[in-house]
Amino acid sequence: MVSVSVENIKKSYNKTRALRGVSFEVSQGELFGIIGADGAGKSTIFRILTTLILPDSGRAAVEGYDVVSEYVKIREIVGYMPGRFSLYQDLSVEENLKFFATLFNTSVNENYDMIKDIYSYLKPFKSRKAGALSGGMKQKLALCCALIHRPKVLFLDEPTTGVDPVSRKDFWAMLKRLKEEGIAILVSTPYMDEAALCDRIALIDGGMFLRTDTPENIVKNFRREIISVSSSDMHSLLKDLRTIDQAQNCYSFGETHHVIFSEGVNYCDLSQIADYLSQRGHNDIEIKRIEPTIEDCYMLLEGGRHLNKYDK
Amino acid sequence: MLKYLLEKEFKQLMRNPFMPKLIMFFPLMAMLLFPWAATMTIKNVNIAIVDNSHSTVSQQLTEKIISTGYFKPASFPNSYDKALESVTYGKADVILEIPSDFEENLTKTGVSSIMISANSVDGTKGSLASSYLVSIVSDFATSIQESRSATIQSSMIDIKPYFKFNPGMDYKVFMIPALIVMLLTIICGFLPSLNIVSEKEVGTIEQINVTPISKLMFIAGKLIPYWIIGIIVISIAFAVAYFVYGLAPAGDILSVYLLSFIYILVVSDIGLIISNYSSTMQQAMFVMFFFILILILMSGLFTPVGSMPDWAQWIARFNPLKYFIIIMRSIYLKGSRLSDLLPEIYALLGFFAVFTTWAIASYRKRT
Numbered sequence: 283m284v285s286v287s288v289e290n291i292k293k294s295y296n297k298t299r300a301l302r303g304v305s306f307e308v309s310q311g312e313l314f315g316i317i318g319a320d321g322a323g324k325s326t327i328f329r330i331l332t333t334l335i336l337p338d339s340g341r342a343a344v345e346g347y348d349v350v351s352e353y354v355k356i357r358e359i360v361g362y363m364p365g366r367f368s369l370y371q372d373l374s375v376e377e378n379l380k381f382f383a384t385l386f387n388t389s390v391n392e393n394y395d396m397i398k399d400i401y402s403y404l405k406p407f408k409s410r411k412a413g414a415l416s417g418g419m420k421q422k423l424a425l426c427c428a429l430i431h432r433p434k435v436l437f438l439d440e441p442t443t444g445v446d447p448v449s450r451k452d453f454w455a456m457l458k459r460l461k462e463e464g465i466a467i468l469v470s471t472p473y474m475d476e477a478a479l480c481d482r483i484a485l486i487d488g489g490m491f492l493r494t495d496t497p498e499n500i501v502k503n504f505r506r507e508i509i510s511v512s513s514s515d516m517h518s519l520l521k522d523l524r525t526i527d528q529a530q531n532c533y534s535f536g537e538t539h540h541v542i543f544s545e546g547v548n549y550c551d552l553s554q555i556a557d558y559l560s561q562r563g564h565n566d567i568e569i570k571r572i573e574p575t576i577e578d579c580y581m582l583l584e585g586g587r588h589l590n591k592y593d594k
Numbered sequence: 595m596l597k598y599l600l601e602k603e604f605k606q607l608m609r610n611p612f613m614p615k616l617i618m619f620f621p622l623m624a625m626l627l628f629p630w631a632a633t634m635t636i637k638n639v640n641i642a643i644v645d646n647s648h649s650t651v652s653q654q655l656t657e658k659i660i661s662t663g664y665f666k667p668a669s670f671p672n673s674y675d676k677a678l679e680s681v682t683y684g685k686a687d688v689i690l691e692i693p694s695d696f697e698e699n700l701t702k703t704g705v706s707s708i709m710i711s712a713n714s715v716d717g718t719k720g721s722l723a724s725s726y727l728v729s730i731v732s733d734f735a736t737s738i739q740e741s742r743s744a745t746i747q748s749s750m751i752d753i754k755p756y757f758k759f760n761p762g763m764d765y766k767v768f769m770i771p772a773l774i775v776m777l778l779t780i781i782c783g784f785l786p787s788l789n790i791v792s793e794k795e796v797g798t799i800e801q802i803n804v805t806p807i808s809k810l811m812f813i814a815g816k817l818i819p820y821w822i823i824g825i826i827v828i829s830i831a832f833a834v835a836y837f838v839y840g841l842a843p844a845g846d847i848l849s850v851y852l853l854s855f856i857y858i859l860v861v862s863d864i865g866l867i868i869s870n871y872s873s874t875m876q877q878a879m880f881v882m883f884f885f886i887l888i889l890i891l892m893s894g895l896f897t898p899v900g901s902m903p904d905w906a907q908w909i910a911r912f913n914p915l916k917y918f919i920i921i922m923r924s925i926y927l928k929g930s931r932l933s934d935l936l937p938e939i940y941a942l943l944g945f946f947a948v949f950t951t952w953a954i955a956s957y958r959k960r961t
Contacts, residue, residue, distance in 0.1 A: 333804070333960055334800065334804065334961070336960065357804055357805060358806045360804065362804045364797065366797045368798050368800045370606065371796070372606050372609050373602065377602070381602050382801070384598040385595070385598075385807050427801070
C-alpha cells in the first residue's frame with residue numbers, strides 16, 4: 283500500500299528554488315530516508331507533506347489525501363517532528379505530552395502502548411521542564427509527542443542532529459520497532475552512516491533527487507574504482523591527489539582521503555600512484571582499494587558540487 | 595480542548611518570572627503616579643512683576659496675586675525688557691506690568707490698564723496662567739470699586755461657573771477613568787501582540803499548526819487569558835481609584851465591568867492581529883507601539899475630539915478607545931446607565947465583531 287506519493291513537486295522561496303521537481307513514493311511500514319547536505323531541500327519536502335506550506339506545482343498525497351485540498355484530513359493522521367525542537371520549553375515533559383494529546387482529541391492513556399518504550403526513558407524526568415532536558419531526551423520527548431495520536435505517517439526532519447551517538451543508536455532502534463507497527467516513516471538526515479539503516483533512501487542535492495533506491499542497490503550501482511590514501515602530510519596530499527589525471531573526485535574521509543576514478547578506469551595500479559606521490563615528497567604512503575559507502579555514492583552523484591564551493 | 599489550551603497559557607504565564615509581577619504592579623504604580631502627573635491645574639507659575647507705579651494699590655495687587663498660591667514671584671525687574679529677559683532665560687513664565695500712572699488713573703477715573711504677557715512655549719501653561727491672572731486682577735478691580743463707591747451698586751454681571759459632575763474641576767476625577775482605559779489598552783494590547791509571534795520565534799507554532807486544532811479554538815485560547823488579566827487589572831485600578839482618590843463610579847459598577855469585558859476583547863484582538871502579521875517580536879512590539887500611540891492621542895483622553903480638525907475626527911471615529919473613554923467618564927462621573935450609552939456600546943460591539951473575525955482569519959496555519 284502506498285502511503286505517501288509525491289509527483290514532480292516544485293517550490294521556490296522568492297528567487298531561491300528549494301525544490302526543482304521531486305517525485306517519490308513511500309509504502310506503509312517503510313522507513314524512507316532523505317539524505318542530503320544542509321540546504322538541499324529536505325525540510326521543504328517535510329513542510330509540504332505536513333501541510334505547513336503549499337507547493338508551487340506538482341501533486342502530493344498522504345494516505346490518499348491531497349496535501350492541498352484535503353489538508354484537514356492529513357493533520358489528523360500525521361506525526362511531525364520539526365528539525366528545530368518545537369515543544370514548549372516552559373512546560374514539563376508530562377504537560378507537553380498531555381497538551382499535544384488533547385490537541386489531537388485523544389489522551390495519553392488511550393495511546394500509551396504506542397509510546398511506552400520511548401516514554402520509559404523519560405519517566406524519571408516527567409516533571410522536569412522540557413527546556414531543561416538533554417538533547418537526546420528532548421528528541422525522545424518530541425518523538426513521543428509526534429506519536430501520541432497514533433499517526434499513520436511519521437515525518438522526522440533531522441531527528442538526530444545534535445544528539446549524542448548512543449542516543450542516535452537508540453533512536454534508530456525505536457524507528458525499527460515503529461515501522462513494524464505499519465507506520466510509514468520519512469526521515470531526513472545529513473549523516474550518511476544512518477542512511478544504511480533505512481529501507482530505501484533518496485539522495486537529494488540542490489532541490490533534486492539524485493537517486494532513489496535501497497542503500498544496497500545504490501552502493502552496488504557505484505561501479506567505480508575507489509581507493510583510500512593516507513600519508514604524513516594529509517593537507518598537501520589532497521592537492522596532489524587532485525593532480526592525478528583520472529581522479530574524478532578527491533575528498534577527505536575521516537583519517538584518510540578517498541579518490542574516485544573516472545568511468546572506464548577498471549583496475550588502477552596502486553604502486554604507480556604510490557610512486558607518483560613519493561616523487562612529490564610524501565612519506566608513509568598507504569593506499570588501499572576499498573568498498574564504497576553511501577557517502578562515497580553521494581559524493582560521486584553530487585559531483586563534488588559542494589566541495590568545490592568550499593574550496594573557492 | 596479549550597480548557598487545556600487555557601491551562602497551558604496560564605501555566606506559561608505563571609512560570610514566567612516577570613509576567614505576574616507586571617500584571618500586579620503596573621496598574622498599581624500607574625494609578626498611584628499618573629493622576630498626579632496628568633493634572634491640568636497649574637500651580638507655581640513663575641511671575642515677573644514690573645511695578646512702575648510703586649503705589650499702595652499696586653502693592654496690594656501684587657500681594658493678592660502671590661497669596662493665591664498659583665503664582666510664585668520670580669523677580670521684580672524695573673523694566674519690561676528686563677522681565678522679558680528673565681522669560682528668555684526660563685526664570686519667569688508670565689509678566690505683569692503695572693504702568694506708572696496706575697494709582698493715579700484708578701483714583702481719578704476708576705479705569706486703568708495693566709499688561710499681562712505669558713510665555714506660550716508651553717501653550718497650556720501659558721493660556722491657563724494668563725487666564726488665572728486675568729480673573730485675579732478683575733477680582734481685585736471689583737473689590738476696589740466696591741470700596742471706593744460703596745453707595746453705587748455695581749451693575750456688573752458676576753459670572754460664577756459651576757462645573758457639573760465635577761464641582762471642584764478636579765482634574766484627577768476627570769483623568770482617572772480615562773487612565774484606567776489607557777492602562778487596559780497598554781496591558782491587554784501589548785501582551786497579546788507578543789504572544790503568537792513569540793510562538794513563531796520559538797518554533798512551537800509549527801507543532802501546533804500540524805494538529806487538527808481549529809483557528810477559532812486557537813484564537814479563543816489566546817484571547818480568554820487576556821480577558822481574565824484585564825479583569826484583574828481593572829479591579830486593581832478601581833480599588834486604587836476608590837481607596838486612594840475616593841473616586842467611586844457614580845453609576846453602576848457592574849455596567850462598568852460589563853463594558854470593560856467587551857473593550858478588553860477588542861484591544862486584545864488588535865494585539866493578536868498584529869501578532870499574526872508579524873514575524874518577529876521586535877516587529878510586533880513597534881507596530882503595536884505605533885498603534886497604541888495613535889489610539890491614545892486620538893481618543894480624547896488629553897484633548898477633546900471635538901476640537902480636532904475634521905480629518906482627525908474621522909480617524910477618531912474608528913478608535914475604540916474614544917468610545918470606551920466616553921463610556922467610562924459618563925458612568926464614573928455622570929452616573930449614566932447602559933441605556934444612555936447605546937451608541938457607544940453598539941460601536942464597541944461592532945469593533946469586537948470585526949476585530950475578532952479579523953484575528954481568526956489572519957491566523958494562518960499554512961503559508
